[in-house]
């Protein structure tokens with residue numbers, strides 16, 4: 001029997017391990033864990049090493065049937081920037097894996113070493129209509145909810161640069177392994193005259209602590225791998241060519257812990273923030289839409305784009 005308290009609501013839940021899947025379903029329904037409350041099955045998610053139905057050109061998914069470990073490779077050259085299509089593909093892939101009962105863990109990485117993910121596609125928020133920007137933001141929220149709220153062991157194998165939205169993706173995972181060397185990671189939004197939303201700021205605070213997060217967020221700091229390890233922004237470093245192997249080894253350690261107890265523990269700590277975003281979703285969309293389409297912000301974005309091109 002597990003009993004625990006979440007946020008200000010006291011929830012007592014009896015989970016008889018022997019009751020197996022039925023109890024699992026009840027648990028996920030009660031807490032709206034993962035993308036859907038129901039555990040739907042996707043018939044295409046089976047063969048070892050075969051691409052999932054959600055695999056599209058921009059997100060490649062393979063799963064080892066024996067271990068239940070899936071690897072999700074972002075494949076949106078040149079820098080895996082998160083445009084609308086990418087956000088939709090990632091979300092759909094996370095949801096399929098979530099609903100695949102034989103899947104126990106996912107490793108998120110880049111198909112193109114040296115850049116894990118360059119963050120949001122800046123062109124998606126440059127000179128676009130308020131409606132477009134609002135829809136784009138909702139896609140990001142939904143993708144984040146599906147990853148941050150996942151019952152799976154989620155591991156970021158950060159095989160390259162990971163600024164802004166790239167850092168957001170890795171912060172949504174349970175554990176981060178980053179390539180050694182000159183690569184950088186961090187939430188550099190203020191450098192673009194953008195303000196990270198509350199749910200992203202909170203995950204940064206949760207991972208590296210209040211003082212360091214406050215400072216990092218204000219100055220839009222990008223840290224080298226070594227500094228990121230020192231701050232606790234990533235958990236482990238590995239040579240770039242070994243990041244995937246080290247991630248697989250680490251996942252196997254995590255999978256020695258019973259799934260149910262691990263997932264319930266994860267949910268107990270993440271539920272308040274998940275609930276908060278679900279509750280304030282529309283308000284968050286409006287803030288993003290209004291802030292991003294402001295002329296002064298558009299000019300900052302333009303200057304940032306010019307700086308990137310001139311590099």
Ligand SMILES: CCCCCCCCC/C=C/C(=O)SCCNC(=O)CCNC(=O)[C@H](O)C(C)(C)COP(=O)(O)OP(=O)(O)OC[C@H]1O[C@@H](n2cnc3c(N)ncnc32)[C@H](O)[C@@H]1OP(=O)(O)O
Nearest residue numbers: 081118119120121122161163164165194195196288291308
């Ligand atoms: C609450 C209210 C407000 C709320 C608002 C809050 C938002 C918070 C959430 C997150 C916000 C973000 O993610 S904002 C995004 C922030 N991202 C960044 O600052 C990363 C910028 N990129 C880089 O630093 C670098 O590209 C890096 C990733 C290190 C890779 O360097 P490389 O030398 O390998 O590659 P580059 O030559 O720089 O880039 C290759 C090409 O890709 C383009 N490119 C690079 N990054 C890009 C990007 N993010 N979007 C589009 N295009 C990009 C370059 O312009 C080049 O285009 P060509 O010249 O045409 O080839």
